[in-house]
Amino acid sequence: MNVRLTLAASVALSALTSPAFAQTAPESSSERKDPSPPTEQSEIVVTAVARGQNVLDSSVSVSSIGSKAIVDLAPRSAAELIRQIPGIRSESSGGEGNANIAVRGLPVASGGAKFLQLQEDGLPILEFGDITFGNADIFLRTDYNVARVEAVRGGSASTFASNSPGGVVNFISKTGDRPGGSFGLTAGVDYREYRADFDYGGAIDASTDFHVGGFAHIGDGPRRVGFDGARGGQIKANITRRFNGGYVRLYGKYLDDHSVGYLPNPVLVTGSDSDPKYTSIANFSINRDSLHSRNFQPLVSLDGSNNIRTFDIDEGMHPKVAALGIEAKFDVGGVSITERARYADVGGAFVSPFPASVTTAQAAANAIGGAGSTLYYASGDKAGQQVTSPSSLGGNGLAANVVLFNTRLKNLNNFTNDLRASKVFAFTGGEATLTGGYYYSHQKIDTEWLWTSYLTSVEGKGNAVLLDVRNALGQRITQNGTVGYSASFFGNCCRRAYDLGYDTSAPFASLSVDLGSLSLDGSLRWDFTRAKGRTFGDGPVVTRDMNNDGVIVPAEQLVSVLPTTGAALVDYKTDYASYSVGANYLINNSLSVFGRYSKGGRANADRILFNSNNVDPATGALRNDAVAVDFVKQAEIGLKYRANGVAFYATLFDARTEEENYEATSQRVFSRSYKARGIELEGSYRSGPFNLSAGATYTDANISRDNISPANVGNRPRRQAKWIYQSTAAYEQKSFGLGVNLVGTGDSYAQDSNQLKLPGFTTVNAFVNVRPLQRVTLSVNGNNLFNTKGFTEAEEGSIPANGIVRARSINGRTISASVRFDF
Template sequence: MRLSTVFTAALLVTTAAVPAYARDDAAAPDAADKQEGEAPAPAAKTFTTGVAKGRDLLDTAISASVLDDHDLAQLSVSSIAGIMQNIPGIRSETSDIDGYSAITIRGLPLAAEGSKFLQLQEDGLPVLEFGDIQFAGIDQFLRADLTLSQVQAIRGGSASTFASNSPGGLINFISRTGETKGGTVQVSSGVGHDLKRIDFAYGSPLGNGWRFHVGGFYRSGEGPRELGFNGFEGGQIKANLTKEFEGGYIRFYGKYLDDRQPNYSTLPVTVGGTDADPQIGFLPGYDIREQAYLSPLTRSYAEVDANNRPVVIDAADGLAAKVAAFGLEAQFDVAGFTVTNRFRFSDISGAYNDAVPFVTAPAPFFAQFGGPGAQLSYAAGPNSGQAITDARLLALSVRLHADLESLDNATNDLRATRVWEVGEGKLTTTAGVYTSLQQIRMFWNFTSTLQDLAGGGRNAPVNITTATGVPVTDAGTLAYGFAVGLPFSIYHNRYDVDYDVLAPYGSVNFQIGKLAIGASVRWDKGDVSGQVFSPGFGDGRALFAPVDVNGNGQISVAESRVPILPLTRPVAVDYDYDYLSWSAGVNYRFAESLSAFARYSRGGRASAENVIGTETLDPLTGRPNNPDLLISIVKQAEAGVKYRKGGLSLFLTGFWASTDERNAQITADATGQAFVQQIERTYSAKGLEFEGEWRRGPFTLTAGATWTDASIDEDLIDPAFNGLTPRHIPDFAFFLRPSAEFGKVTFGAAVNGTTESFAQDTNQLAQPGYVIVSPFVQFRPAEGVTVALNAFNVFDELAVVSLQAPTIPASGLTNAQVMNGRTVTASLRYAF
């Protein structure tokens, strides 16, 4: 099904999802609709995501959460993954940037970066069809700003049948639609760091059933870590126009995002103590909570592009995202049926840039690459040409660049719902069809460079010269490719693939008195076609050629073996897949304030381009060489109780989840060096999710917690992993948001914590837990004016997101990704 077919279908129906968030401002009013800082009264929030019909949470057999605009203002984070850390059941690893986040749910494995089992939506449609496209994390193309009305999350339940590729759950970021007249302008600035931002939002009824909303943001600055240049640059604008009429509405909307941000990935740290109680420290002068890896001297380097032509890559683009999207959604009543449809086309592109220390060691270690008597010297900066004769630490870096040429997608979701009177009960039936076309046009390669670790935005490239004066490096580049050879040298690939998805679905729900019983089913069918270029196909050896990459008219040592793509020998991709998902549940409302539910679900997840690489694609058939790679099945059972009365609400859910996973994950050997590991396993997890809110007078306390017991049930490649705990899955994680409002002043804090987990699946090195406290204060000196101060991680906690080594290496060095240290932001907001 081509893009034109999807678009034509949307226009013929002229509809789009009903969602109860067609009136989302009723649940989350615009800024002018209430006094700044005023806590919203406790309410039965209607939940619309991943269900057939919007209902009170106490009437639904699902485990779900809602964050409204009041909640979002208290979080002290702006990233999508940072927001998700405040939803029970979600494991979201982030450095508070949008992208390079590993996200999972209910103990399902973090086998790769991205979000494999959890779908992220914007206004009810997926941002990307697949959440784990290599070097294209789904949150890279989504931003939170003042246009965001609320965040709805469903864990398990009917998520697998009301959306494709979402067997674990889904999270929907819902925009404002301008039901009430008013707007907000906010300016903010880092305190002690350079990052300035302006946000605006305005919406209003226009008369005759018309209303609109428009808003966005722009930001610029170095950011909270020292780079030596602006790491953040860009913003977005969103707008929608709605016409309401008797029996329905129609809405047109658009979005333009053009933003880049630094990639705060893994950096070197010291590690001592024992595996059970490691002591994480920093290299001299290199506190990675405040330091970045790039600098003005290392941001640019030479490489070859997707057409084997020399190119200069500017890694300052970091995680770059460009999205131009338009859509329509509508609702009509036709012959007793409520017909709804949502359609969106998104033109998506961007870039992924990373620089990871692959080997960190004293300078003499790297001289061996030039043979006996080789010399080291600086390749740029104020010390350019100066010899390095001591044992200062240097790092051999893996520079990774991915050109995300096109991740365009077109999606359409059409459904019809009707409520039937059956005896003393009500039967709700829904039938729908979802279509999607997802493109993946991208190219990525590796480069190996040598640099020092001066820090403070002063890191400089380092050259190696033989004893006879022959350059081994080009301006710090040791190899155009991966310096250590196969298998990494084949990681130089170009994809041109389309994923065409068709998914009919349906549900029934019967409610009689206090009892509601429901079930839903979905059948997903995908057709995959296109081609892949990779030097790893063919005779099984990487393809190299001499290329004058730096354009100086000579072929250097590094330029003598440059990986190039076999542009005349593409490998065709041509296969299809299908899977069935279903879910059934029961809910009983004992009283107005109390209900209980139980549910069992089976959902599928199709694999994206990670199954058409050189290790997995059969170049003769165009299909993955193992049919089991195509689909992962997630099974979940859950039961819970929900209580809400007065100012108190309490939700508790017990769950069990299992999946099979065939993937590749980046891990490390005993020395701490990274390598790619193929896995073929089954996993399971059981646990409890808790979420509650208490309000009394000026005081509010919101809390959530997740206890998880996860296991690798069976490893079909290496049985030694059987029974071990998957990496990065802690036993316990929690969040707290206490706040108090006294007249013109509101103050409180967001507290996030987790217990320790294992750094890798071998279950040796413990990854320390952490507690991050982020207080805020808001002062309203005049009507509509709010001055605020937010301090993320006020106690400067070392919060480790990821440790690379499986055990403490003999060198005492490994790589770690950490959250930012103390980061203070001041803001001035005017609501009118």
């Protein structure tokens, strides 16, 4: 479907109503506010509602984080910011992206944000938030451009956007309606990273505003990797022309950034599965170090055309985005029409080492070359020399069998269009709003998996080295640290290519009725998805002289190639309906109660492929229609109170979720259902210069059906804690400000078998701002001040014999100092 046809169809449906995307309308009073506490509600809700509403009048659960709070908290990634929102479990251990994000007990069976949509200015960053190695947050950066972040949790999101039944998190940009700007310089005090931010906006004339901003940075990043893993930046700009009854806004974004993608690292676990103790391995801090290293080179593999090519470990997570969009709002005969459209050219790469196993260095050598094998340094200052004491290698005597996830994100381009029309009319003493519209998106998924296998030491501070193995006869088994030019530690799997396109079309309608104290609303969305394309792989393993020296070593007998024929086809259609009904009763000007029931769907994308039980490779048709869409049913009832500087919100929720998924690292297929129920609490108090905000969510979740592993039924889903919580206390005066922020989680299980526990943890963050001169601010921000080890996931389901578990921990303590000039 081309753009012209999309717009024509949208106009034809303009008498219907639209599930609302987040708005950035200049007339919205919320855009002119700057809420400081992370959980303080904006006066007007503009995300995922049919039109802007006061918080107490809306039957949705919404939270807002203002731009000042973002600067004060200085999150090192979008995931660290999102974890400040009640009800959302954001596993902020992957770096600048690649976070696992879930809401209200909805599962994270594999990775990414499957049931939660991340948006910028009301449109999705990617149509699917869990594209393998292309999670939506990889392509998102927080900087001075952000006016605020709004998050809607719960079933109302089922009809407010496609493929997001769990919720919507919307990053809303500044538009220049508040003139002025800032320039800031930030440096890591106990970590190496340097950053510059700027933004400026204002009026061009009486009817035209503009805003421009961005950032650039360079350094290791929060962990010691020994190279400039963090480098690049972003620039965003918009211009808004206002006229009677509306506005037109053009905006653009260019992002070209590198950051380290942190995957599981080795940690020593003692005690028992039910009462484990996690400690760092000698010479390797689990929350300060990574298997990344300046010595992890060269990276030789076959590219997507099966040509020999060298890659770089410092490419890391490399998002490249060039986006251009338009937003317009105008009235025609009493009908308010809103149009949003954006085209984003999206690509890049994901390069990061994953430890398939970690063991003693000598045992690793013997497993590769046989008994009596010897080790040699393959990189670093001692390259070519024999490792004379494997038991002390790297200060701990360990070696890691690493599969390098080298994924080329060739094309994740997407076009998104949302057109809607709303009309307000009198209705039995009150008023009603009818909205309708049409949504269309095209999402490309063109990626290549070029994985290879290495042997490396386990050392911190970016000092790990690649290792070569020679057998007892002195014959070379590996080549420059390469064990196989394939994922040999994964059974030579995963030499793959995806070339897919997904078209999503969705007419939608909503009706809301305001009868004074009582408001009612209902909405319906019908999504039509067309998947078309092909996949190649898993590739055959061949012999090839990779260094062209005329000698074939065993590593060169493990060369995976992408097949050039015999593509598995993908060619199917699916559709599903979503609905949501809600009611809100305003008891008085300070207190309201609400209830909502919803059913929403999420169309599955690339993660159901490479499984012939799901899609027929010969025709591309679905063999099992049930795998195409996962449904979420949610019920919620809540209370909202706000008066005299005090705000309190409580929501009871019940969610039932279907899940069809696939995990690339473990090669596991998921086919199951979940139940989750609990309560979400959020409150704030403001008195003069002091404010306090807090949130806590209790979730009782279990696996209610498992078609693959029935023994898991009744168990708590992996990594799902019963309690998550956050709190911020801040004091602000004209000349200085300070604050303390706590973020925590209870115990959870590493895997669905419910054996090995991931201990609960609390991190303490703080900030101090001093203004020695007008418009000059000196700041010190500390994240994880007490250097807490907080584990968000682990590969092992129980403690192995050697006690070494592969786990992801949050980053350790990072303290930054900055100076900001406002003008």
